[in-house]
Amino acid sequence: MILEAGLAKAIAAGGGLVSGAAIIAGMAGGGQYAATQADPAQLASAVCAYTGKSPTLKTSATSKRLDLTPHQAANARIIVKTANDLGLPRRAAVIGIATALQESSLDNSTVGDHGRAFGIFQQHPEHGWGTRAQVSTPRHATRTFFDRLTRVKNWPAKPLTAVAQAIQRSAFPNAYAKHEARAERLVTGLTESPASRKARDTLELSPADTKAVRDSIELATSLGVTRATVVADVEMALQAGALRSARKYVKPGASTAQLAEKIVRTVADRRCKELSRKINQVLDPTTLAAIRTSDRGAVALAAALKMIGVPYSWGGGGPTGPSFGIDHGAETKGFDCSGLAEYAWAKAGVRIGGHTSVQWRSGVRVPRSELKPGDLVFFATNPRDPSTIHHVVMNIDGKRYVHAPTTGSKVQVGQWTASREAEFAGAVRPR
Secondary structure, three states: OOOOOOHHHHEOOOOEEEOOEEEOOOEOOOHHHHHOOOOOOOOHHHHHHOOOOOOOOOOOOOOOOOOOOHHHHHHHHHHHHHHHHOOOOHHHHHHHHHHHHHHHOOOOOOEEOOOOEEOOOOEOHHHOOOOHHHHOOHHHHHHHHHHHHOOOOOHHHOOHHHHHHHHHOOOOOOOOHHHHHHHHHHHHHHHOOHHHHHHHHOOOOOHHHHHHHHHHHHHHHHHOOOHHHHHHHHHHHHHHOOOHHHHHHOOOOOOHHHHHHHHHHHHHHHHHHHHHHHHHOOOOHHHHHHHOOOOHHHHHHHHHHOOOOOEEOOOOOEOOEOEEOOHHHOOOEEEOHHHHHHHHHHHOOOOOOOOHHHHOOOEEEEOHHHOOOOOEEEEEOOOOOHHHEEEEEEEOOOOEEEEOOOOOOEOEEEEOOHHHHHHEEEEEEEO
16 A cells, blocks of 8 residues: 555656555656566565565576584674674675685685784784784674774665675785675575575465555666655554465564564565566576676676566666666666666676766777677777777677667667667777
8 A cells, every 4th residue: 555655756647555455656756767667677676675685697596505613604694693793684694705705715714915804804903903812803803893984984785795895905806706696695694594584475465455565666676766665665564464365474463564574574575486487597608607707897787688588778877776867768767778787887896887888898809709798889870980889798609799788678688689789889898
């Protein structure tokens, strides 16, 4: 039930949960979403973010396993628990684990930098982290790491590698990005026990109620409405008796807020998995093998693939993700071609600028025959004249690419054609 306190303020003429039925129409600030809500690839990243996750790419057959020694697992659990104890969002734990993977492989006995750096984060006592004994104690090291993390301005919105580098001051500033996907899996595996997963999955709503909540989540993400607002609206729907199949979970004297939170988390989590499967349908063994590498281009490619289904928005997108565009993209939250490329490479820790004219000069030229995953490929009206470049895509395997094509479309995988070959102006590998 979308009420005045929540999504109704963002909708001009109705939409959302109305007596358990989903009505999506007349949306203000994103009208193009009305016709595309049923698309199972729609806004995968935003929906998954409602669960504190990102879409999952099947990068290995053992992706569901922690693949850690008992010692490493114990240190990873300390990082996750410390983030929770400090009230930090899930993102903090992901950054912490990715950093520790790079610095020490989560091994507290590691001594580096010519005997001056210690512990899971390789902290230097002379730089104010504490004594050698303290920085070699995982709990102390983790707390001091998170203390400095929270001092990084706007850290939740910045690329992982940029935040880690701001804290660590490493001689290898771009090295952290390659651990992000694994850190995401580890945090998920360490956060959810088998018992908690079973408890979460026992919540069952009717197909109609599930669809109503799911459509409201997707509508909210398309309009940039916060997760907390959706939870509040679901709680009001529970109180009004609109979600009939959820009544059996309402206990006398119990808080409906907790149940609303569980409903949103459960529905969003299931939808996230559906969207992840949709994304993985476009991936083949060659692409997966490329993404498994630690190369920055592969990191950027994986980030772009996770945006499949996000709408095209003229002038939209940037380092932090989709955004409302300009002119005919002003009412759509998404990416244009250069915005997608800028976002993806920012996730790999490389700033390439937000316009094709700047991106054309953001790295080294690469011959067509030597393309690698993530390389920027440019198409022009006159291939010999860079000033006529009109489109940029990200190479997958030399035969396919991911891009944001044009108004009315969505981020998708395209294929090289004769016309594309004729427009090929060149390729750039950012650095």
